Amino acid sequence: MQKTSENACFGGIQGVYTHPSDACGCDMTFGLFLPQEAQDGPVPLLWYLSGLTCTHENAMTKAGAQAWAAEQGLALVFPDTSPRGDGVADDEDYDLGQGAGFYVDATQDPWAPNYRMWSYITEELPALLGATFALDMDRQSITGHSMGGHGALTMAMNLPGRFRSVSAFSPICNPTGADWGRKQLTAYLGADETAWERHDASLMMRKAGFDGPMLIDIGSNDQFIDLLRPETLAAAIADRRQPASFRLQKGYDHSYFFVSTFMEDHVAFHADALWA
Amino acid sequence: MQKTSENACFGGIQGVYTHPSDACGCDMTFGLFLPQEAQDGPVPLLWYLSGLTCTHENAMTKAGAQAWAAEQGLALVFPDTSPRGDGVADDEDYDLGQGAGFYVDATQDPWAPNYRMWSYITEELPALLGATFALDMDRQSITGHSMGGHGALTMAMNLPGRFRSVSAFSPICNPTGADWGRKQLTAYLGADETAWERHDASLMMRKAGFDGPMLIDIGSNDQFIDLLRPETLAAAIADRRQPASFRLQKGYDHSYFFVSTFMEDHVAFHADALWA
Numbered sequence: 001m002q003k004t005s006e007n008a009c010f011g012g013i014q015g016v017y018t019h020p021s022d023a024c025g026c027d028m029t030f031g032l033f034l035p036q037e038a039q040d041g042p043v044p045l046l047w048y049l050s051g052l053t054c055t056h057e058n059a060m061t062k063a064g065a066q067a068w069a070a071e072q073g074l075a076l077v078f079p080d081t082s083p084r085g086d087g088v089a090d091d092e093d094y095d096l097g098q099g100a101g102f103y104v105d106a107t108q109d110p111w112a113p114n115y116r117m118w119s120y121i122t123e124e125l126p127a128l129l130g131a132t133f134a135l136d137m138d139r140q141s142i143t144g145h146s147m148g149g150h151g152a153l154t155m156a157m158n159l160p161g162r163f164r165s166v167s168a169f170s171p172i173c174n175p176t177g178a179d180w181g182r183k184q185l186t187a188y189l190g191a192d193e194t195a196w197e198r199h200d201a202s203l204m205m206r207k208a209g210f211d212g213p214m215l216i217d218i219g220s221n222d223q224f225i226d227l228l229r230p231e232t233l234a235a236a237i238a239d240r241r242q243p244a245s246f247r248l249q250k251g252y253d254h255s256y257f258f259v260s261t262f263m264e265d266h267v268a269f270h271a272d273a274l275w276a
Numbered sequence: 277m278q279k280t281s282e283n284a285c286f287g288g289i290q291g292v293y294t295h296p297s298d299a300c301g302c303d304m305t306f307g308l309f310l311p312q313e314a315q316d317g318p319v320p321l322l323w324y325l326s327g328l329t330c331t332h333e334n335a336m337t338k339a340g341a342q343a344w345a346a347e348q349g350l351a352l353v354f355p356d357t358s359p360r361g362d363g364v365a366d367d368e369d370y371d372l373g374q375g376a377g378f379y380v381d382a383t384q385d386p387w388a389p390n391y392r393m394w395s396y397i398t399e400e401l402p403a404l405l406g407a408t409f410a411l412d413m414d415r416q417s418i419t420g421h422s423m424g425g426h427g428a429l430t431m432a433m434n435l436p437g438r439f440r441s442v443s444a445f446s447p448i449c450n451p452t453g454a455d456w457g458r459k460q461l462t463a464y465l466g467a468d469e470t471a472w473e474r475h476d477a478s479l480m481m482r483k484a485g486f487d488g489p490m491l492i493d494i495g496s497n498d499q500f501i502d503l504l505r506p507e508t509l510a511a512a513i514a515d516r517r518q519p520a521s522f523r524l525q526k527g528y529d530h531s532y533f534f535v536s537t538f539m540e541d542h543v544a545f546h547a548d549a550l551w552a
Contacts, residue, residue, distance in 0.1 A: 008537070009536070066533075066537075219284070251284040260343070
């Protein structure tokens with residue numbers, strides 16, 4: 001693993017690291033914020049999964065999350081959103097291929113050899129983080145934005161016991177029923193929609209739910225709200241009686257100005273679960 | 277004036293606006309954060325001047341300042357760092373020309389027609405802001421980073437009574453004695469160094485000082501510290517008995533990870549002066 005940069009930040013260290021990934025068959029880069037407390041021993045870890053077109057860098061520089069993580073004594077990891085590189089398949093559209101991994105393990109060509117973000121985020125990267133840094137891997141929670149909110153919700157519901165809490169900012173809530181989803185799930189997983197189910201937060205809510213607290217924020221002026229389909233997830237939460245806070249935030253849109261506004265809430269929400 | 281964007285942000289509005297500038301002879305773009313309180317009447321204004329290579333956008337997206345400005349009920353303005361456009365003189369070096377206006381009114385060719393950032397920031401933009409938005413122009417303070425810290429300090433000391441307080445993150449403290457300064461002051465103002473004096477914070481501290489509180493933060497691991505020459509300003513502050521806090525922050529560098537870490541302190545510092 002190579003260190004790209006380390007910057008002092010809110011009393012801790014904001015690092016960027018690159019490593020060869022078996023899951024993705026290419027080099028992968030991630031950001032990791034370690035609070036001051038990590039100098040004395042392992043700290044809990046909050047995952048932040050980013051949205052379409054993002055790299056590890058967007059949330060790391062624009063979400064303002066380190067301020068609150070430092071206050072709560074939490075580490076933050078910012079993974080990339082897809083495999084990358086010259087030898088990695090790509091597409092001209094912004095919402096397929098590099099920058100748009102959708103947090104699945106692709107089974108279809110040309111994506112199958114590299115597009116294994118599910119395995120990367122749920123297996124390879126946690127193993128690497130736990131072996132390398134002062135992280136208490138028994139205390140993990142997960143959040144994300146847009147496509148990353150989809151990833152956070154589906155991982156939390158598919159892996160019971162892994163995450164103490166889950167939250168999302170403007171998540172893609174029902175990809176099997178929206179243009180942000182059907183195209184990508186077809187490309188990565190094929191036309192058989194039974195393989196899609198576990199990658200749809202609304203369907204997973206009806207099937208499994210989440211054994212822990214859940215927090216979801218969506219801006220009432222989100223310019224992509226028709227693609228996110230929050231109404232399907234809200235109905236599934238209500239039908240299941242899932243303990244959750246589902247909030248429409250008046251006037252906010254899909255941008256990082258929205259994410260940063262509610263980041264303090266989300267980090268405090270996860271800290272409550274992680275320190276319980 | 278044209279509105280480029282407005283995003284809900286921490287209960288207020290983060291806007292971006294473009295207008296034709298008489299001072300600079302081109303279109304200029306700035307960011308303006310208005311807290312919720314601006315819906316009910318004029319609010320105090322904190323200026324943030326950015327550093328080399330930056331536009332209006334860097335601090336607006338990476339400094340995390342809106343969180344604290346919202347808490348304190350302050351507006352924030354993020355001006356650009358130079359004139360821009362095809363008809364505007366430029367240089368191949370990152371530290372001269374577009375993105376590197378150095379907050380002076382150039383008198384030398386080819387810079388003189390457009391490079392009038394002093395007049396733009398101290399006259400034209402405040403007049404426009406005061407006439408257009410709910411801002412209490414009797415309550416202004418100023419801060420900045422690197423070249424912008426230089427701008428903030430020199431404007432505050434040259435314009436007694438304008439700003440209630442001044443602060444800076446890793447400012448260029450002594451441009452007449454450093455490679456970040458001599459080259460640009462020569463290009464913009466000519467070889468006669470008497471014209472440079474008022475654009476040097478260390479010299480202005482010895483000549484005039486500042487009638488109000490001053491806060492300066494510099495990282496002890498700042499990779500550009502030899503170009504900033506903080507020792508000259510520290511000595512001038514001490515010699516003058518200027519009321520000021522001059523802090524070397526252990527382990528921090530020149531990045532926005534440093535700026536964002538101490539932004540809460542700086543906004544609270546200015547709020548104390550602005551609401552007094």
